[in-house]
Amino acid sequence: MTGYGSGGYPYGGDGSIPPAAGSANLPQPYSQPYRNPMPYVPPYQQPVYVQPQYGQPSPYAAPMPYSPYGQAAVPGALYGVDPLTGIPLSDKSKSTAGLLQLFFGGFGVGRLYLGHTGIGVAQLMLTLFGLITTLFIVGGFILFGVGVWILIDAIMIFTGSVRDSNGRVLR
Structure with missing residues (x-):
């Protein structure tokens, strides 16, 4: 013991x-x-968000060089930059893409105009499949679903939620 x-x-x-x-x-x-098995970890602090002023670039965007004419001189931004985010603008128009999607979206024309070939071909193929199967009841449901998809897609293009295939903001 x-x-x-x-x-x-x-x-x-x-x-x-x-x-x-x-x-x-x-x-x-x-x-x-x-x-000490538990090293000191500082407490989490919420980051401070700065609200950008209207018409001014975002404070979180990288600083951009400016030309003497007052327009942003960013390489690759042939159509200027978005004043709020500093992202280069696309050569595609938001209204043109939205109208094409609204009226000819069943054939994927609006998405093909923006360069999104995968989505455009999917819309075209589903529309054709729905037209072929309209002899059966299934085709009507497929065409209804494609119609809702096209309408929502057109609204998203009009509101600016969709960018072109290069990731640039639509004009």
């Missing part, structure tokens, strides 16, 4: 002495310095 002398008494009760410090019965002191 560790920690007790002969006869079951604690060390010193019957005159026996405890084992030496180098004995295997005692725990050894730490050989390495103490390290």
Whole structure:
């Protein structure tokens, strides 16, 4: 029994002495310095958002060089930049793309005009599949779904939620 002398008494009760410090019965002191298992982490601070003034570029956009004529001289921005975000403008028109999508969206013309060939071909193929299967009841549901898709897509183009195939904002 560790920690007790002969006869079951604690060390010193019957005159026996405890084992030496180098004995295997005692725990050894730490050989390495103490390290905190939970390092200090500073508390989270909410970032401060700065509201840009109307007509001014966003404070989070990269600074842009300006020409002496007052228009942004950004390489690759042939049609200027968006004044709020600093993103180059597209050569495609928002109203043209929206009207094409609204009137000829069943054939994917609005999306093909913007350069989104995958979506344009999908709209065309679904319209053709719906027209072919109108002899069955299934075709009517497919054409209704494509019509809703085209209407929502045209609204998104008119509101500026859609960009061209290069990621530029529509004019």
